[in-house]
Amino acid sequence: xxxxxxxxxxxxxxxxxxxxxxxxxxxxxxxxxxxxxxxxxxxxxxxxxxxxxxxxxxxxxxxxxxxxxxxxxxxxxxxxxxxxxxxxxxxxxxxxxxxxxxxxxxxxxxxxxxxxxxxxxxxxxxxxxxxxxxxxxxxxxxxx
Amino acid sequence: xxxxxxxxxxxxxxxxxxxxxxxxxxxxxxxxxxxxxxxxxxxxxxxxxxxxxxxxxxxxxxxxxxxxxxxxxxxxxxxxxxxxxxxxxxxxxxxxxxxxxxxxxxxxxxxxxxxxxxxxxxxxxxxxxxxxxxxxxxxxxxxxxxxxxxxxxxxxxxxxxxxxxxxxxxxxxxxxxxxxxxxxxxxxxxxxxxxxxxxxxxxxxxxxxxxxxxxxxxxxxxxxxxxxxxxxxxxxxxxxxxxxxxxxxxxxxxxxxxxxxxxxxxxxxxxxxxxxxxxxxxxxxxxxxxxxxxxxxxxxxxxx
Numbered sequence: 120x121x122x123x124x125x126x127x128x129x130x131x132x133x134x135x136x137x138x139x140x141x142x143x144x145x146x147x148x149x150x151x152x153x154x155x156x157x158x159x160x161x162x163x164x165x166x167x168x169x170x171x172x173x174x175x176x177x178x179x180x181x182x183x184x185x186x187x188x189x190x191x192x193x194x195x196x197x198x199x200x201x202x203x204x205x206x207x208x209x210x211x212x213x214x215x216x217x218x219x220x221x222x223x224x225x226x227x228x229x230x231x232x233x234x235x236x237x238x239x240x241x242x243x244x245x246x247x248x249x250x251x252x253x254x255x256x257x258x259x260x261x262x263x
Numbered sequence: 264x265x266x267x268x269x270x271x272x273x274x275x276x277x278x279x280x281x282x283x284x285x286x287x288x289x290x291x292x293x294x295x296x297x298x299x300x301x302x303x304x305x306x307x308x309x310x311x312x313x314x315x316x317x318x319x320x321x322x323x324x325x326x327x328x329x330x331x332x333x334x335x336x337x338x339x340x341x342x343x344x345x346x347x348x349x350x351x352x353x354x355x356x357x358x359x360x361x362x363x364x365x366x367x368x369x370x371x372x373x374x375x376x377x378x379x380x381x382x383x384x385x386x387x388x389x390x391x392x393x394x395x396x397x398x399x400x401x402x403x404x405x406x407x408x409x410x411x412x413x414x415x416x417x418x419x420x421x422x423x424x425x426x427x428x429x430x431x432x433x434x435x436x437x438x439x440x441x442x443x444x445x446x447x448x449x450x451x452x453x454x455x456x457x458x459x460x461x462x463x464x465x466x467x468x469x470x471x472x473x474x475x476x477x478x479x480x481x482x483x484x485x486x487x488x489x490x491x492x493x494x495x496x497x498x499x500x501x502x503x504x505x506x507x508x509x510x511x512x513x514x515x516x517x518x519x520x521x522x523x524x525x526x527x528x529x530x531x532x533x534x535x536x537x538x539x540x541x542x543x544x545x546x547x548x549x550x551x552x553x554x555x556x557x558x559x560x561x562x563x564x565x566x567x
Contacts, residue, residue, distance in 0.1 A: 183319040228532040238475040
């Protein structure tokens with residue numbers, strides 16, 4: 120019993136220490152990759168299983184973007200992620216503004232710098248390439 | 264045997280409570296109509312939809328960033344310094360003040376005004392504890408980062424993330440009215456900041472940003488709508504939001520079409536949007552917005 124109590128105390132102490140840091144290292148690392156001049160705005164933690172059918176990107180979130188602002192959308196994957204995180208941004212008319220995945224060449228971009236000239240509510244669509252299983256985070260920052 | 268069982272249970276609880284919340288979303292979004300939101304519709308909003316709406320509210324960090332681009336100097340006069348956390352008695356006042364001071368914290372963080380931000384942090388702590396959400400605010404780390412001035416990104420992340428977690432917790436625990444108040448407080452203070460600066464430092468970009476708030480006004484009203492009949496305080500707040508909507512009624516936002524231009528740069532993709540939004544707002548309309556925002560915001564902070 121004593122052995123368990125000691126283990127518990129160690130775990131509790133570790134828990135307190137972890138709480139003092141950012142709650143998810145993947146998120147804090149991804150924020151760092153956005154660069155020194157960037158200013159964090161939001162993050163979207165994406166964890167998805169393998170898609171049963173091919174189709175629309177599965178993780179959807181809304182965000183307002185404002186004219187005369189340059190945003191950086193960074194995508195980061197956890198080490199054990201099978202798929203690579205991609206993002207497609209659509210406007211409120213469901214028109215695609217950009218995608219971080221070029222279907223023609225198969226190339227993915229780890230970040231997109233987007234100069235917004237039309238204020239509005241946008242739809243962020245995240246998924247892993249080919250609907251693979253994966254774990255990652257999308258971070259939105261402002262850049263100069 | 265009992266000890267082992269206790270140990271296993273404890274570890275399971277510890278692990279489940281220490282994991283960051285994450286959600287897999289797989290739903291379609293319906294964007295609200297531009298000019299009408301029946302109250303009945305607002306009541307039918309799902310928790311997920313409300314969570315999404317809360318993300319659409321302009322971040323005070325974005326407004327402060329715009330002010331910095333305009334080279335507007337920092338001024339403590341814009342802050343809601345009159346809010347005394349000890350005098351907030353109702354949950355309504357505490358949640359609304361938490362939002363207002365959250366916007367001030369974003370402004371202070373961006374201008375790296377650490378001394379004042381420590382005072383505001385203390386008030387935020389009291390208010391958060393007052394509505395039993397203090398556990399989501401890592402005050403010590405935020406204070407340390409604030410004093411160090413070394414890592415603005417981490418400071419912004421922790422501050423914003425704390426508010427996001429409070430918001431989620433309140434909604435998940437059937438206290439959505441407090442979450443709505445907090446978000447409305449953030450917006451009103453951000454709007455106050457923008458309009459007050461506009462008076463002193465007129466600028467076309469800031470003018471547009473104020474006019475463009477029309478885009479999210481319906482969302483804001485939708486957040487409050489389910490609670491308008493709840494009590495006198497909520498009823499008054501809903502009327503204030505409706506007044507703001509009315510003063511924006513004739514502000515027009517039009518769009519010009521265009522295809523985005525893209526170019527590869529340093530391994531990333533750079534996109535320039537050629538589609539634009541154009542705000543049509545007269546000086547009288549702007550003056551009305553500035554005056555009304557001040558009146559409502561002052562009333563809210565003086566009531567406290």
